[in-house]
Amino acid sequence: MGLLIILAAAVTLAWLLWAILPTCYHKYLRRHLLRRQNGAERVLLLSFDDGPDPRYTPQLLDLLHEYGIPANFFVSGSAAAAAPQLIHRMQEEGHCIGLHGYRHANQWLLGPKAAARELTTGLVVLRGLGIEPYAYRPPYGNLTLYTLWLLRKHNLRLTLWSVMAQDWRGDTAEAILQRLRRRCRPGSIICLHDGCAGTAVADSAAATIEALRSFLPEMQAAGYRFLRLSEIKRADDPCRTEVLYGEA
Ligand SMILES: [Zn+2]
Numbered sequence: 001m002g003l004l005i006i007l008a009a010a011v012t013l014a015w016l017l018w019a020i021l022p023t024c025y026h027k028y029l030r031r032h033l034l035r036r037q038n039g040a041e042r043v044l045l046l047s048f049d050d051g052p053d054p055r056y057t058p059q060l061l062d063l064l065h066e067y068g069i070p071a072n073f074f075v076s077g078s079a080a081a082a083a084p085q086l087i088h089r090m091q092e093e094g095h096c097i098g099l100h101g102y103r104h105a106n107q108w109l110l111g112p113k114a115a116a117r118e119l120t121t122g123l124v125v126l127r128g129l130g131i132e133p134y135a136y137r138p139p140y141g142n143l144t145l146y147t148l149w150l151l152r153k154h155n156l157r158l159t160l161w162s163v164m165a166q167d168w169r170g171d172t173a174e175a176i177l178q179r180l181r182r183r184c185r186p187g188s189i190i191c192l193h194d195g196c197a198g199t200a201v202a203d204s205a206a207a208t209i210e211a212l213r214s215f216l217p218e219m220q221a222a223g224y225r226f227l228r229l230s231e232i233k234r235a236d237d238p239c240r241t242e243v244l245y246g247e248a
Helices: 002-029 057-067 077-082 084-092 112-128 145-153 173-183 204-221
Strands: 043-049 072-075 096-099 189-193 243-245
Touching (some): 002 145, 077 084, 096 112, 173 204
Parallel strands (some): 043 072, 043 189
């Protein structure tokens, strides 16, 4: 009995150190904000996960084009392989493309071999389309120590978010818009969804796009500028928690 308790405690501790603590640190303790070294500026980073989706991504790209706003797409490798024309369009229209795994697998539930395969298969798909991604967002924001090691090995930058509008749940456009208005501030990294490769409700991206029809011009009128990931550089100091952009 005593041995079983010790074993259970050891397994729990190992799981905490392997998965829970690294995820909590990166997801909740780090500040995912854009911050210019010389002071605050009205900038936002708009990012979309789980696409591309042939029904919604073209509508979203049209909307972004209408307002001249660059976005950052964290695409699923399997969805990208199924709709390569949308990846090319994103690239041609000046958007940044990052990786969101291959089949949207939760890194917590994968052994090392499967975790490596999930990442490298997604990379192979994107490279086959002429894209060398340098940013990665893990599905559900869940990661392990091994995920961090893989990112370092493949020179991928972990990119999470500071504003999640819960747009995958099938809420109305108005509810999503209110959340965006309430939560965004200078430097926010906004996470939305243009597809349902993950757990999003099938047509939830329609409401996301509808919300953006109001949100994007409002933010522009308020003086906000939207950034690409390629404009952001990592701080030289590894202890610094904000990401920096532009000239120091
Ligand atoms: Zn996702």
